[in-house]
Amino acid sequence: LKIMDEPIVDLSQPYVRDPLVMCVDLMMYEDPQVFALALELLFDSCCGAAKLLNLLDKVELLTTAQDKLFSSVKQDVFTIGRLIYSIENWGVDDHFSTMDNVKCKQFGTLCKKIRNLCTHGDSSSSPFEVQKMLHETEFFSHLSYTLKMNINDFPKSSEQLVKTIISQLCNAAVRVVANNSKNQMQAFASISSMQDLVGEHPECALLLAEIFKGNAEFCKQVPQELINLFASLIIRARQERKFVLCYLDFYVAIVSAGNQPIVRNQLPVVDAITNGKPENMLHLLKAPSESERVLELARKFSSKAQMRGDDDDTTSLPSENDQEMMYYLRSLELLGRVAKGRGSQSLVTKPFVASLFHPTFAIRELLRSAPIRERRPRDLNLSPMAVVHLSMACRWMELVLQCLYDVDVNLRDVPLLASPLHSEFMGALLLWVQASLDAPLRINGPEPEEVEYFRVALVCIDSFFSFSFTAVAAFESGDAMASLGREYATFFASTLQSQQSTFRKNANAKRWGVAYAESTLLQITGSRVLQATTEDVDALRYRPLKSQDSKSSSGATSEIEEQWRRMLVSLRNDKRFSERVAAEDEQVGRCIETMASLTDPDNHKYMHFLPHEPHASLPDGIDFRRSLINCEDVLQ
Secondary structure, eight states, X not given: OXXXXXXXXXXXXXXXXXXXHHHXXXXXXXXXXXXXXXXXXXXXXXXXXXXXXXXXXXXXXXXXXXXXXXXXXXXXXXXXXXXXXXXXXXXXXXXXXXXXXXXXXXXXXXXXXXXXXXXXXXSSOOXXXXXXXXXXXXXXXXXXXXXXXXXXXXXXXXXXXXXXXXHHHHHHHHHHHTTOHHHHHHXXXXXXXXXXXXXTOHXXXXXXXXHHTTOHHHHTTOOHHHHHHHHHHHHHHHHTTOOOHHHHHHHHHHHEETTEEOHHHHHHHHHXXXXXXHHHHOOOOOSHHHHHHHHHHHHHOOOHHHHHTOOSOSSOOOOHHHHHHHHHHHHHHHHHXXXXXXXXXXXXXXXXXXXXXXXXXHXXXXXXXXXXXXXXXXXXXXXXXXXXXXXXXXXXXHHHIIXXXXXXXXXXXXXXXXXXXXXXXXXXXXXXXXXXXXXXXXXXXXXXXXXXXXXXXXXXXXXXXXXXXXXXXXXXXXXXXHHHHHHHHHHHHHHHHHHHHHTTSHHHHHHOTTHHHHHHHHHHHHHHHHHHHOSOOGGGSXXXXXXXXXXXXXXXXXXXXXXXXXXXXHHHHOHHHHHHHHHHHHHHHHHHHTHHHHHOTTSHHHHXXXXXXXXXXXXXXXXXXXXXXXXXXXXX
16 A cells, blocks of 8 residues: 555656646547547556556466476477577578478477467466466467468478478467467457468367357457358368368357357358258268267267367377267257357247257157166276267257257247157156266266266256246146156255255265366256245255355465465455545546536636736646536546
C-alpha cells in the first residue's frame, strides 16, 4: 500500500496541470487512439490498487527445478529460432553452401523435445506449466515466420527439407496450444498462413483444429472459406481411399466448444457434408456386413497411444485398419457434436444426423457390443480393444443423447422411447452404471475412456429423466418404462444415501481420479431420477460436496504457486485494500460524472478568470477547456 502511494511517475508536480484535467482535455480530440490512451491513463492514475492486483494475478512463481527447466526451454526456443533464420546457410544445397544434416537433425530433436514436454511434462513441471513457460518465449514468433516461408524462394533440392521443418514445428505447436487459451490466442494470428499450407501439410490442419478446440470465441470467427477448404480436402482424401483424421478433427473442433454448440458453424458444416455427400466424407459402416467389420477392426486395434494423442513418434502412422477405426470414431463424434444444442437450428441438425445414423441403430450397436465391452478386466490396464470398445460406446450414447433425449418437444419420438428396444437399453444402462461403481480398485485410477464412459452414461440418464420420462410413462405402451423408472429410483436412492461417505474414501479417489466431479454428476443425476419418479424427495435432493482439491479451485499447479495464490486471496480480502479499491473507483466515477465542471467554458469559475485585455491569458493553474465531451460520451 505504501508503494502505491509513491508512483514511479508522479504527474502531480509543480507547474504541471491536474492529471485528471489533462486526461479529460486529451479525450476531446477527435482521435480514437488518443481518446483510448487518455481514458486508460485516467484509470491508471486513479486505480492503482486494482491494477496492482491484476499484475500480481499474472505472476508465476517457479521452483528452482522449474527455473532450470524454463532456462532450458528458452535456450531450446532460441536455438530453434537461430536455425530457422539461418536456414539459407545450412538448408540449401547450391554453389555457395551445402546441406547440413546435423543441424536438420538438431532442429527435429528440439521440436520433439518441446512436444514431449508439453505432452508429459517432467519431474518438476506439468504439461500446462511447460505451456505457460513457452508463452513467455519467442516460440510463436518463430512459428509465424516459418509458416510464412515461401518454398519457391528455395532451390528444388531444398524443398523437402523446408517441408520437413514446417511439419516438425507444427507438430510441436499442436501440443503447445492444446487446451491453453493464451497459447491458442498467440497461434490464432497465423491461421491465414496455415490456411495456405493445409493442403500439403496435414500438420497445419491438426494445428488449426487444436487452435479452435474448446475455444468458443475463436470458433465464432472461423471463415466460411476455411470450412469449404476442409470439405474439399476430406473429399480428396477419401477419393484416394485415405483416412486423414486431422481434416475431420477441424470440423469436430469448430461445431462445439465443450458443451456449448457453435450454431454459427453447425449449419455450414451440415451444408458442406450435404454438398459433398456423406458417403464421400464420412465413414459410418451401417450396412450389416460393415457392422461386423466394426467389431473386426476393434478386435485387431493396436494404436491405443496414437488414438489418445500420447504417441511421441509423430512420424509413424497407425496401420490401415487402425486408421479406418479411428476415422469411424471421429465421424461419429462429428455427428454427435453437430446435433448438440436446441433451438431453431436443431430442427435442421438433429434430423440430418438422425438420417445418417439413427438412434435406433446406435442403441442396437450398444446392446450388441455390451458383452465384449463389459467383460473387460477392471483391475488391469485397458487393452487397445477395450479402449476402442469404450470409445465406440461413448460415441453411440452421445448420438442417442443428442438425437433422442435432448430434443425439442416437436422432435421427441415417444413411440421409440416407449418401445421394448429402448426399455431394454435403459435396463442395460442401469447395469452398466452399477458395474462402473462396483468395479475393483485400480492402482493408477481409471483410464480416460472409463471416466468418459461413466460420465456419458450418467448424462444420458439425466437427460432422459429430465425431458422424456414423464411423457413416456404416460404413453399407452409406457408401463414397462414406468416400472423401470421405479428400479432407477431404488438404485439412486440407495446410492445417494451412501454417497457422502463413499466418495470421500481414499480408495474411491484412486478409482476415480476426478472423484469430486464424478460424485457431483452422480448426485445431480440421482436427484433428477428421484424428482421424476417420486414426489417426496426433499431428504434426497442434491447437496453439493465440498471440494477437497484446493489447487484446482485456485488454479495453482505447484505447492509454491498455491502459497502465492493464497497470499493473493488474503490481499484481496484485506479491508484496507478493498477500501482503497472502492475509493479509487469512486474517484474515477466522480471525475466522469462531473466532467462538465472541468470542461465547460461557461462555468462561472472559468468566467471569473477570463482575460479581458489584449494578449492576456488565464492565470497559471487555470485551464480553459472546450465542452466537446460529456459523461454520456465517455460511457458510450
